[in-house]
Amino acid sequence: ENMIGIRRFIQPLLGFHTSAVQCAEPMKKKKKMDPSIIRHREQRKMKRIERSIRKLERVERPLKPLDETQIPLSLKYEIPIRQRQLQPISQDIELSQRELLVAWSHHKQKEAERDLACIRKLLDAQGKALKELKLESEELYIEATQLDLSLLPYKAVGPTRTPQIKGYDPPDGDYIDVSRKWE
Amino acid sequence: MALPRTCINLSRLTSTSDKICMRLSSFASTQTAKEKWDLLSAVCLERKPVIARNLLPIEKEVLSMAQKMEYRLSLKSDHEIQLEKDRQRQERIKQGDADDSDMDQASLNSAQDFEDASVEELSKFPFADRITEADKEKDQKSLDRMLDRHLLLVVRQKLGTSSVWILPQGQRQEGETMRQAAERVLAESFDGKVQSRFLGNAPCGFYKYKYPKHIREQDGNSIGAKVFFFKAHVTSDSPLKKGSCIEDFAWLGRDELDSYLPEKYRKSVTEFLIDED
Numbered sequence: 001e002n003m004i005g006i007r008r009f010i011q012p013l014l015g016f017h018t019s020a021v022q023c024a025e026p027m028k029k030k031k032k033m034d035p036s037i038i039r040h041r042e043q044r045k046m047k048r049i050e051r052s053i054r055k056l057e058r059v060e061r062p063l064k065p066l067d068e069t070q071i072p073l074s075l076k077y078e079i080p081i082r083q084r085q086l087q088p089i090s091q092d093i094e095l096s097q098r099e100l101l102v103a104w105s106h107h108k109q110k111e112a113e114r115d116l117a118c119i120r121k122l123l124d125a126q127g128k129a130l131k132e133l134k135l136e137s138e139e140l141y142i143e144a145t146q147l148d149l150s151l152l153p154y155k156a157v158g159p160t161r162t163p164q165i166k167g168y169d170p171p172d173g174d175y176i177d178v179s180r181k182w183e
Numbered sequence: 184m185a186l187p188r189t190c191i192n193l194s195r196l197t198s199t200s201d202k203i204c205m206r207l208s209s210f211a212s213t214q215t216a217k218e219k220w221d222l223l224s225a226v227c228l229e230r231k232p233v234i235a236r237n238l239l240p241i242e243k244e245v246l247s248m249a250q251k252m253e254y255r256l257s258l259k260s261d262h263e264i265q266l267e268k269d270r271q272r273q274e275r276i277k278q279g280d281a282d283d284s285d286m287d288q289a290s291l292n293s294a295q296d297f298e299d300a301s302v303e304e305l306s307k308f309p310f311a312d313r314i315t316e317a318d319k320e321k322d323q324k325s326l327d328r329m330l331d332r333h334l335l336l337v338v339r340q341k342l343g344t345s346s347v348w349i350l351p352q353g354q355r356q357e358g359e360t361m362r363q364a365a366e367r368v369l370a371e372s373f374d375g376k377v378q379s380r381f382l383g384n385a386p387c388g389f390y391k392y393k394y395p396k397h398i399r400e401q402d403g404n405s406i407g408a409k410v411f412f413f414k415a416h417v418t419s420d421s422p423l424k425k426g427s428c429i430e431d432f433a434w435l436g437r438d439e440l441d442s443y444l445p446e447k448y449r450k451s452v453t454e455f456l457i458d459e460d
Contacts, residue, residue, distance in 0.1 A: 082258040089255075097248055104245045118458045122387070125455040129389035129411055133361065136222060136409065143360040144385045151383060159235045162310045163330055 219405040220391070224364035225352035227387060227414045227455065228336040228379060230434065234313055236331045265294040323433040326420045332459060334434040336417070337443055338372060338425075343395065346430055348443040350452065352410055353428070361386060365413040372429045378419035386411035388455035390448060412455060 089097075134141040238246065259267075317325035326334065338351045353368035355361060362384050369377055393399065393407035425432050433443070437459045440449055 079258065081264065084255070084257070084259065086255055097252075100244060100248055103241060107239075107241050114458065114460075122455055122457070125388045126385060129386040132389050132391075132409060133386060133411060136220065140222075140361055144362070146384050148381075148383045159232050159331070161235060162313060163233050163315070165309065165311045 221405045221408040222355045222361070223352050223408050223410045224355055224361050224368055224386075225350045225390075225410050225412045226336070226365050226369045227350055227412045227452070228369065228377070228417055229414070229456075230326050230334040230417050230420075232332055233330040262294060262298070266298070269294050323435065323439075324422065326417070326422065326434060328434065329436050332436050333457065334436060335440070335456070337433050337435050337440070338429040339431040340429055343398070347445060348433075349445075349448060350412065351429065354408075360384070361411050362413055365411075365415075368428075369415070371426055372432075373426045374424040377417065377423060378421075379415045379417050381413060381415045383414075387414045388412040388451060390451040392448075412452070414455070 130141065130144060133144055313330065315327045315330065317327035318329065322328060328334065336351065337348050339346050339348050340351070342349075351368050351372045353364065353371065355364040356367075359367070362381060366381065369379065389409070389411060391407060391409045394405070398404055399406050423432065435443060437453075437456070440452070444452060
């Protein structure tokens with residue numbers, strides 16, 4: 001009798017244990033959403049994203065900087081097709097080419113020497129003029145050695161092969177630079 | 184003329200005329216009174232070359248050699264590949280291999296046609312002549328002459344009793360700097376504004392000459408004139424109209440200066456002009 005009584009006591013107590021401290025409450029039961037409302041919300045999200053994509057596409061995409069451009073990979077496989085099959089240069093022609101390059105280097109050296117001599121001559125002439133001006137009058141000399149900032153930035157357009165055609169009317173029209181300027 | 188001590192540094196002397204000047208002035212350094220010289224400003228107005236010079240024979244040879252080398256080292260362009268394909272297709276059509284179903288392309292020989300059309304357009308384009316009418320007529324008042332060389336403005340002015348061909352010059356007035364005097368001289372020599380750009384405040388060259396004896400010996404007169412040259416570029420090609428201060432003007436190339444400018448003057452002037460071969 002007593003054993004039966006104790007068994008009734010102990011069995012539930014055998015299963016008694018404590019769990020670790022959770023510092024939390026058990027999960028709340030999730031309420032089931034109305035599927036039409038879920039669909040509606042997702043559709044709205046999609047629309048918002050698509051709208052922003054369209055806005056970005058409308059704005060002109062900035063060009064990739066040249067440093068970041070890559071050679072298209074397709075060209076790598078086209079090299080054998082694009083190589084030229086040419087006869088190797090004959091000895092005579094190669095010799096004449098080398099002689100020509102030597103003559104060219106002499107020519108350019110002489111040209112450089114002439115240019116430097118000319119620059120030296122111009123600087124000497126200016127130095128002499130300034131010296132004479134200083135002898136004459138100190139104030140005029142000081143005025144002459146002032147920087148002329150209207151010359152900076154200096155821009156010079158180099159000579160072309162043929163001169164400008166007088167009164168030329170370009171068939172495409174004239175280019176008018178409308179790029180924005182920030183001062 | 185009293186010389187400051189800095190001028191006696193021999194390493195700074197570069198031209199013989201300078202050395203002669205030094206020796207002469209060392210004799211004259213015993214003079215205590217400073218000589219009176221008139222200060223004049225002159226304008227060296229130049230029209231820079233508009234077109235490039237013709238290539239020298241060696242330059243032409245090297246250019247053709249470089250082009251051949253570049254051709255050898257290069258790869259074929261898309262246009263060349265297309266030309267080859269077209270040629271191959273044409274041959275296959277001749278031999279009857281290929282069927283004309285490839286005719287859906289806009290034009291079969293498009294690459295060759297395109298090249299021919301481009302070459303024709305270039306040959307028909309009316310480039311302006313390098314040798315202009317002014318060259319042929321030898322019009323020395325025109326700025327259109329000798330487009331591949333420098334043109335220097337030279338005027339005929341009355342100095343004392345005689346007229347000489349010189350660069351436009353005039354005396355500096357009170358309260359002016361030398362550069363302002365040069366700009367004024369240019370403005371007074373011609374009617375209307377001369378579109379020019381002066382290259383800085385410093386003179387580029389120097390020339391001095393003594394007046395004839397009878398003028399020098401009069402009391403209160405200067406011994407001579409010191410001319411300071413200022414360089415300028417002419418920026419417009421509209422023709423100039425001479426003013427009242429000058430008798431005549433001309434735009435001259437380097438080799439024409441001999442016959443116009445006096446000998447000593449020309450030597451001083453070529454010191455500050457860029458050499459042309």
